[in-house]
Amino acid sequence: MSTLDTFRHGVHPHGHKEATKGLPTRRMPFVPRYVLPLNQHIGAPAKAVVKAGDKVIRGQLIAEPVGFVSSAIHAPVTGTVVAVAPRRHPDGKLVPAIEIETDPYADQALPRREPLDWRAMSPDEFVRSVQQAGIVGLGGAAFPSHVKYSIPEGKKATRLVLNGSECEPYLTCDHRTMLEHPDKVLRGAEILGQHLGVTETVVGIEKNKPDAVDALRAAAATGKWGGNIDVHPVEVKYPQGAEKLLIQALFQLEVPTGQLPLDLEMVVNNVGTSAAIADWFDHGIPLVERVVTVSGPGVARPANLIVPLGTPVIDVFEQCGGLLPEAEGVVMGGPMMGQPLGDLNVPVMKGTSGLLAFTKSELDRPTEHACVRCGRCLDACPYFLNPSRLARLARAERWAEMTDWHVMDCMECGACTFTCPSGIPIVQLIRVGKSVARQQRSKGK
């Protein structure tokens, strides 16, 4: 293995994955109430096709996509729609959502459907089918997957990259998916590979998951799955799971700013998403549940759970023995890029990879000091930006200059804040600058 199997810069946070990486995924029991915000994905919110009082069955379409960059939503449970009204979104805002009350006497079986004949589908039909399945990127960003699978005129994909680099500390949901369902992951890759017309499938997995590498290699060696599959271990570093950085690690190719992996003839896909694709085309199961890692020092019994979408966070923690008395804060997603929750009644969404409970010692913010010009943030930034300068420009409210310093290339991985010895909230300041830049762009200034 060459030392080149990674990107340049980045940081090494402690993994904290021991608590859950050996725990098989368990199914979360059904709870009495589910809330499904209509904007679970990046892009336009879906439009509800049910109203209060409607009976829905598990897997039924309840909200349809609006426009191309949008995705469908399906009932995670058999029951009755009690409201289509504003509900609390994990980002803290009140947004339109569908609330479903579970029917306690229903068998909650997913309707068995015939496998979809994806080989007979035209590229357009395939893309629309994925959109109707409500499948979005399950790595955390929840970008509608079908957008990635629609290849514009004049472009082509020669490589499919499966992203098994779960670089956020604590999270083990992708790790468990690869261990427990390697066949499903590769089946999804086969379907996608055929649709995209790729010649090679590369799975990028960090070296701290050797069992996952073995599992996928064993599954690939059976020869059951079409396509040329290469399972490629990469270095353990944060943020290795960012798709552009995974491409850099695997092929030593840089995706230029403003361009997409497709410009290098690649499509990058999370391993969990690949498994969801297999479920949809082989069994007609839309995205109604996902694997969530519940961990952190503030939870009684950490677990990897298959959670129906829309389950209130508080119920997920109850399933794991509840929050410990010393728990002080809960983060949805990973500790580096996840969002802190202000309310535990918010639902699990399509992009929820983890629910982490922390105690005071992890949540304490360092005292802020003046920048000592050490340059560590520059050595941490995987996009070779100057985080320290961007933070100072944000403090001075010099927004236009931040754009000149390429603030929009920042993916907000937080490596700069992680590494700063002066405790400066660098990425938080940069996020403010990005929000102003986006606002000014939308106002056409």
Add this chain to the structure above:
Amino acid sequence: MGPIATALAIMGGLGLFFGAVLAVAYRFLRVPEDPRLEAVENLLPATNCGACGSPGCHAFAERLLAGDAAPSGCTVSAPSAVEAIAELLGVDAGAADKRVARIHCAGDKGHAFQMAAYEGFESCRAASMVSAGGKACSWGCLGLADCQSACTFGAITMSPEGLPVVDPAKCTACGDCIDACPRDLITLVPVRQPLIVQCSAPLTGEDARMICRVACDACGRCVNDARPGLIQMRNGLPVIDYGDLGFTEPGPTLRCPTGAIQWVTAKQFTAEQEAKSHGRLG
């Protein structure tokens, strides 16, 4: 000649040559400028705030000379200065309705419900990105004073309960606070129309009252009590037609169950204002 004398001669010669070039340029390449421009500019406040719609006071002075603007377009100048400019240019000062920035949220610490505490750095914009600042209302004021720091004229102060209070005497309606607010809670309102809706939550009924005690629950009483057409219910909020300043009266505020619509003649959110408000719960 010694080297020093040579140097002096060269430098002196160069000086004379460029001096001559400048003298010729001054005579033949001169751009005639209206002498009144400087006079007008001296009368303007030199704050370059942009409230008049021009990029700075010099540009506004040019528009004044060209007759594209009336002296009263400068909302920052004192009336005496406006008069002086009008007299200098021999034009009518024009009548501009004084406008001030008004906050469309009254959900301070005592009235709006909080679901969590925001502990990041003090900026509304930063807070709005972390669990909506911990505020139960997704539309309300975060109270971290981004507008106060954006105000060039010191017209905004934060009340002890965490709401920005605009001093109408100091506000020049430049609009800087409007851009600073991440929740778009500030608009410029003509002072001649004291009716103000102090809520921006598009929720109705119980949903609205659950997040804030002074939220508009869209009952529509103010619409019925106002002159027809003055107030319209749009998206769960009363919208006042500020283009219509013919006749104003506080009637529409009287039956408001939460005090979301107010009759404000001076500063918002002051003790006197609270005392005057009708029907406010709690």
